[in-house]
Amino acid sequence: MTQRPRNGFTIVEVLIAIIMLSIGVLALASSSGAVTRMMNFGRMKTDATAIAQSVLEQMRYEAMESTPKCTSLASGTLTTPPKRGFTTSWTVTPDGTSRDITVTVSYQIGPQTKTETLTTSIFCL
Numbered sequence: 001m002t003q004r005p006r007n008g009f010t011i012v013e014v015l016i017a018i019i020m021l022s023i024g025v026l027a028l029a030s031s032s033g034a035v036t037r038m039m040n041f042g043r044m045k046t047d048a049t050a051i052a053q054s055v056l057e058q059m060r061y062e063a064m065e066s067t068p069k070c071t072s073l074a075s076g077t078l079t080t081p082p083k084r085g086f087t088t089s090w091t092v093t094p095d096g097t098s099r100d101i102t103v104t105v106s107y108q109i110g111p112q113t114k115t116e117t118l119t120t121s122i123f124c125l
Contacts, residue, residue, distance in 0.1 A: 041109055048105040048116040051082055055090055055103045056120055063099065063122045070099050070124035098123045 009017075059073060066072035077089040086107050093100040102119045 044107050044109060044114070045116065047083055048086060048107055048114075049118070051086055051088055052103040052105045052116055052118040054082070055088060056101060056118060059090070059092075059101050059103075060120075060122055063124065068124075070122060073099050073101070073122070095121070097125055 055078070062072050063070045073092045075089075075091045077087075081088060086105055088103065088105050090101060090103040093102075099122045100119065101122060102117060104115055104117050106113055106115045108114075
């Protein structure tokens with residue numbers, strides 16, 4: 001009596017395939033958490049930079065609208081933050097015919113406080 005060849009997979013081959021698939025799915029799931037954290041960090045950093053840029057633009061406008069120029073510029077903080085969780089402050093340093101402005105925006109990422117700082121000079125001629 002001759003046996004004909006059997007087509008299909010053995011139980012061992014099926015188990016090995018399931019284990020390999022499970023390892024791949026677990027690796028994908030763990031990396032998705034890291035990607036989500038990086039996206040959140042990037043969004044917060046972008047928001048902080050946008051807030052600092054907005055403050056700098058407001059300071060430039062105030063400097064050019066005052067008479068004589070730059071007399072209305074002073075250090076300070078935002079009393080009502082534009083977005084919850086952000087703290088904004090700026091310092092104005094006179095330097096002859098210009099003013100150096102440094103804007104600092106702080107925010108929380110988990111247990112850490114991150115800070116973004118933008119600096120510019122406004123000429124008051």
